[in-house]
Amino acid sequence: GDSVTQMEGPVTLSEEAFLTINCTYTATGYPSLFWYVQYPGEGLQLLLKATKADDKGSNKGFEATYRKETTSFHLEKGSVQVSDSAVYFCALTRMDSSYKLIFGSGTRLLVRP
Amino acid sequence: NAGVTQTPKFQVLKTGQSMTLQCAQDMNHNSMYWYRQDPGMGLRLIYYSASEGTTDKGEVPNGYNVSRLNKREFSLRLESAAPSQTSVYFCASSVRPGGNEQFFGPGTRLTVL
Numbered sequence: 091g092d093s094v095t096q097m098e099g100p101v102t103l104s105e106e107a108f109l110t111i112n113c114t115y116t117a118t119g120y121p122s123l124f125w126y127v128q129y130p131g132e133g134l135q136l137l138l139k140a141t142k143a144d145d146k147g148s149n150k151g152f153e154a155t156y157r158k159e160t161t162s163f164h165l166e167k168g169s170v171q172v173s174d175s176a177v178y179f180c181a182l183t184r185m186d187s188s189y190k191l192i193f194g195s196g197t198r199l200l201v202r203p
Numbered sequence: 204n205a206g207v208t209q210t211p212k213f214q215v216l217k218t219g220q221s222m223t224l225q226c227a228q229d230m231n232h233n234s235m236y237w238y239r240q241d242p243g244m245g246l247r248l249i250y251y252s253a254s255e256g257t258t259d260k261g262e263v264p265n266g267y268n269v270s271r272l273n274k275r276e277f278s279l280r281l282e283s284a285a286p287s288q289t290s291v292y293f294c295a296s297s298v299r300p301g302g303n304e305q306f307f308g309p310g311t312r313l314t315v316l
Contacts (some may be wrong), residue, residue, distance in 0.1 A: 121246075122303075132205070133293055133307030134246070179245060190261075191305060193245035 092117040094180050096194035102200050103170055111165040111197045113154075113180035121182040123147075123156055123163040124191070128177045137165075137178070170201045205229055207308035209294050213268065215314045222308030224279040224311050234297045235277035236261075236305065237269060239290040252277055253300045261263045284315045 097112040115121065122141045126134040138147030143158035152167045163180060180194040208283045228235065233254045239244040248261030250269040258269050264286060268280045277296075281288060291312050295305040 131309075133309045134295075135307070136304045139304070190248060191246075193247075195243050195245045 092121070092182060092192050092193055094182055094191075094194035095195050096175060096178075096180050096182060099177075099196075099198040101159070101197060101199050104203055105172055105199075105201055106109070106169045109167040109170045109174075109199065110111075111178055111180075111199070112202065113163045113165065115161050115163065115182050117161075117182055117184055117192075119184050120158075121184045123154070124183075125154055125163070125165050126179040126193075127154070128179065128196070130176070134179060170199070172183040172201045172203055175199055175201045207294055207296055208308050209292075209308040209311050211311060212309070213245070213312050215316065216281075217316050218285060218289075220284050221280065221282050222284065222313075223274060224292055224294075224313075226274070226278065226308060228294075228296040228306070229275065229296060230306065231274070232296035232298055232306070233274070234300045235271065235280045235303045236295040236297075237277070238265075238293045238295065239263065239288075239291050249292075251281065251300075281313075283312075286315045289313060289315045 093116045124139045127137045128134045137177040138149040140147040140156035146155045177196045177198045179196045181191045184189045207228045237249040237250045252258045252271040264298050294298045295309040297300045297303045297305045
């Protein structure tokens with residue numbers, strides 16, 4: 091079945107460091123890919139998405155490129171801030187499924203001043 | 204525009220008690236979802252409603268029932284709570300099913316003793 095695998099956390103960085111959170115997926119067909127972010131005590135918010143191969147999603151300085159050849163959608167940011175501390179979830183959905191968002195297990199990011 | 208709202212925010216139950224989690228959205232979305240979030244497991248879909256008047260099982264429906272009361276409201280009922288149902292529950296909605304952005308509520312933290 092479809093699945094999403096994320097690097098385990100927590101990831102601890104100093105402010106202004108470069109961030110990469112790895113995400114790989116298994117799915118038949120051509121899934122859409124998403125990154126969601128969950129700040130402490132809140133629900134999930136969509137951070138960015140990509141719907142076809144080689145698309146780059148971007149938002150708030152974060153980027154991720156849909157790589158079909160490596161089945162990956164790694165999240166990157168050039169310079170993290172303390173306010174980026176949160177849990178990040180990679181997710182996919184196939185356009186032929188009626189409802190399912192399939193989530194990875196989440197990666198906690200802690201940014202120190 | 205409140206988005207997706209959930210009540211209550213916190214709840215403690217004893218084994219065997221019943222309760223209903225409430226969810227409402229004011230975005231005129233057709234589809235609504237209930238997820239549970241457990242440590243290290245991401246989010247898992249319990250039930251969903253693709254449109255008003257329809258409901259279907261997700262990955263982990265056992266022990267739960269749902270009601271799509273109208274287009275705005277989607278409730279989740281635990282008939283006889285068990286400690287294994289201790290979790291954080293999230294409601295979400297989307298314009299339509301499938302590969303579209305889902306908007307999440309703030310969550311309900313449930314503890315079953």
